[in-house]
Amino acid sequence: MAHDAVGGGEHTGHAGMGHGAMDMAPAGIPLASGAEDRDGLELDVLHARLGPVLAHWPSGLVLRCTLQGDVIVDAEARLIDAGPSAPNPRISSRHLFVARRCDNAAGLLALAGFDDAASHARRVRDAVLKAGGTAHASRQLYRLRRMVRRSWLLRWSLRRVGPLTERDLARWHLPEHLRGDVRDRLLSMLDRAAQGLAQADGQSTHDQPAVLIEAVADLVRGWDLAAARLIVASLDLEALTADREVSRV
Amino acid sequence: MSDPSVRVVAPLWVLAAAGLLGLLVLAAAVLDGALSARAAGADVRTGLTRPIGEVARLMRQRRRVTVAADTLLWRVGGAGLLVMAMMIVTVVPLGDWTLFDLDVGVVWFNAMDVLAWAFVWLTGWGANSAYSLVGGYRFLAHGLGYELPLMFALVAPAVAASSLNVGTIAAAQQGLWFVVWMPVAFLVFCMGVLAIAVWGPFSPALGPDVAGGVSVELSGVDRLLFLSGRYALLAAGAAFAVPMFLGGGAGPLLPAWVWVLVKTLALLAVFVWLRRHLPAARPDLFMEVGWVVLLPAVLLQDLLVAGIALGRS
Numbered sequence: 001m002a003h004d005a006v007g008g009g010e011h012t013g014h015a016g017m018g019h020g021a022m023d024m025a026p027a028g029i030p031l032a033s034g035a036e037d038r039d040g041l042e043l044d045v046l047h048a049r050l051g052p053v054l055a056h057w058p059s060g061l062v063l064r065c066t067l068q069g070d071v072i073v074d075a076e077a078r079l080i081d082a083g084p085s086a087p088n089p090r091i092s093s094r095h096l097f098v099a100r101r102c103d104n105a106a107g108l109l110a111l112a113g114f115d116d117a118a119s120h121a122r123r124v125r126d127a128v129l130k131a132g133g134t135a136h137a138s139r140q141l142y143r144l145r146r147m148v149r150r151s152w153l154l155r156w157s158l159r160r161v162g163p164l165t166e167r168d169l170a171r172w173h174l175p176e177h178l179r180g181d182v183r184d185r186l187l188s189m190l191d192r193a194a195q196g197l198a199q200a201d202g203q204s205t206h207d208q209p210a211v212l213i214e215a216v217a218d219l220v221r222g223w224d225l226a227a228a229r230l231i232v233a234s235l236d237l238e239a240l241t242a243d244r245e246v247s248r249v
Numbered sequence: 250m251s252d253p254s255v256r257v258v259a260p261l262w263v264l265a266a267a268g269l270l271g272l273l274v275l276a277a278a279v280l281d282g283a284l285s286a287r288a289a290g291a292d293v294r295t296g297l298t299r300p301i302g303e304v305a306r307l308m309r310q311r312r313r314v315t316v317a318a319d320t321l322l323w324r325v326g327g328a329g330l331l332v333m334a335m336m337i338v339t340v341v342p343l344g345d346w347t348l349f350d351l352d353v354g355v356v357w358f359n360a361m362d363v364l365a366w367a368f369v370w371l372t373g374w375g376a377n378s379a380y381s382l383v384g385g386y387r388f389l390a391h392g393l394g395y396e397l398p399l400m401f402a403l404v405a406p407a408v409a410a411s412s413l414n415v416g417t418i419a420a421a422q423q424g425l426w427f428v429v430w431m432p433v434a435f436l437v438f439c440m441g442v443l444a445i446a447v448w449g450p451f452s453p454a455l456g457p458d459v460a461g462g463v464s465v466e467l468s469g470v471d472r473l474l475f476l477s478g479r480y481a482l483l484a485a486g487a488a489f490a491v492p493m494f495l496g497g498g499a500g501p502l503l504p505a506w507v508w509v510l511v512k513t514l515a516l517l518a519v520f521v522w523l524r525r526h527l528p529a530a531r532p533d534l535f536m537e538v539g540w541v542v543l544l545p546a547v548l549l550q551d552l553l554v555a556g557i558a559l560g561r562s
Binding site for chain 1: 285288289290316317379383386387450452453456457458459460524525526527528529530531533534
């Protein structure tokens with residue numbers, strides 16, 4: 001409230017210089033300024049923030065977006081509270097790796113509106129984390145991969161969103177498994193979960209190359225909100241352990 | 250009026266019709282809850298009671314207000330879907346009885362379904378929130394794709410029965426249901442019903458990526474009205490498909506009104522089931538499908554139906 005009062009005071013100050021305070025800031029919200037959009041038309045600019053807490057979003061990631069309509073014309077990414085999460089002694093790192101992949105896949109599927117597959121992915125995640133649930137989880141994961149692979153509607157909806165070529169990967173130093181569009185990355189996420197599940201304990205599953213957060217901002221620039229959310233979810237980031245998986249330059 | 254087999258009942262029966270629609274809404278919500286619980290691996294019984302608990306919660310919840318909200322338009326939009334659904338069922342004959350034997354019942358349905366454009370968008374606009382406005386515009390983008398195919402899908406049964414009266418169209422299907430020889434029109438109609446209910450593939454307007462889109466700032470009774478309005482539209486759309494495509498009250502043994510209810514429930518169950526099994530159709534992609542695939546397909550269907558109708562007469 002104190003902030004609002006200060007803001008209102010500023011606007012009253014402007015009003016003295018010839019602006020009508022009521023017109024410039026209805027209900028205390030300053031009017032949006034305009035700028036040229038991608039078609040060269042004048043369009044209002046809105047500054048909105050995605051994260052740090054948002055459903056199906058890597059927690060801790062904050063994306064400050066400049067929106068025109070629902071198109072992200074500019075974005076800036078940063079992390080809050082980046083720090084290693086305390087390792088859970090009861091769950092092996094291999095199981096955590098698989099569970100994280102399943103959780104990320106569940107988020108992506110939920111964003112794509114495929115609720116049944118999303119519930120399925122969450123069940124696989126829970127089975128992996130439960131002691132002795134590996135065999136059950138493998139069967140469930142197999143069925144999930146088949147369901148996702150076979151859905152032509154999902155293929156139609158996700159293909160050509162956020163494509164990354166070999167050159168893009170090299171430019172932003174992204175790992176190999178992020179190549180292709182969002183659907184390719186979803187399948188590779190599930191494949192990596194299956195590989196992780198098939199390996200024996202103690203075998204090293206990951207030395208995950210870091211994903212630069214600046215890359216996240218670059219990748220969503222120019223896409224609309226829906227596509228941007230899908231792209232961020234498809235990057236398969238490691239939430240909460242931001243310093244290990246996602247690093248600053 | 251034009252069809253002696255349909256009788257107009259006393260106006261007080263409107264209450265019974267609203268009650269029946271309410272029961273269909275409850276059935277759909279319970280089914281959705283059960284399917285969701287099963288998919289999540291929880292006990293199905295918890296899903297069965299979820300809608301009732303949700304109603305109780307929303308009735309008690311205090312209204313959330315946003316800064317500089319356009320309250321009047323917001324409330325109009327939120328409550329509008331339920332009103333639309335009730336207006337649609339007034340022209341649907343329940344066996345031999347109807348509330349409103351309108352000569353242009355098909356046009357009435359069309360007029361009502363177009364209202365969804367206004368109501369959904371107004372709900373998105375009224376809250377003065379960026380996410381809900383994005384949701385509102387997503388619905389309009391879908392509308393540009395589905396509305397014309399839906400209109401032309403409604404034309405097919407009307408042409409075949411040479412009437413815009415819903416009772417007459419139902420009576421014209423004795424022997425052969427319209428769904429059999431105009432399947433494209435039926436499928437496009439069903440798609441239209443899903444779309445006006447912002448359901449399943451047409452739910453990006455309420456998408457989790459924009460924190461619930463149109464419904465993001467809705468709370469308490471407003472949210473209850475909006476959500477039950479969506480279920481009511483699904484139910485009303487399924488009920489309207491029965492006289493249009495599924496032979497109305499035609500069926501063996503049971504009385505006509507029971508058959509209408511059975512067919513409505515069956516179609517409603519399919520609609521509810523579809524939600525979890527189909528991914529969302531992104532508005533930008535669906536626009537192309539609507540104009541390049543659905544519109545020509547349904548126009549061809551109309552041409553075929555018109556040719557057959559001409560040949561018969």
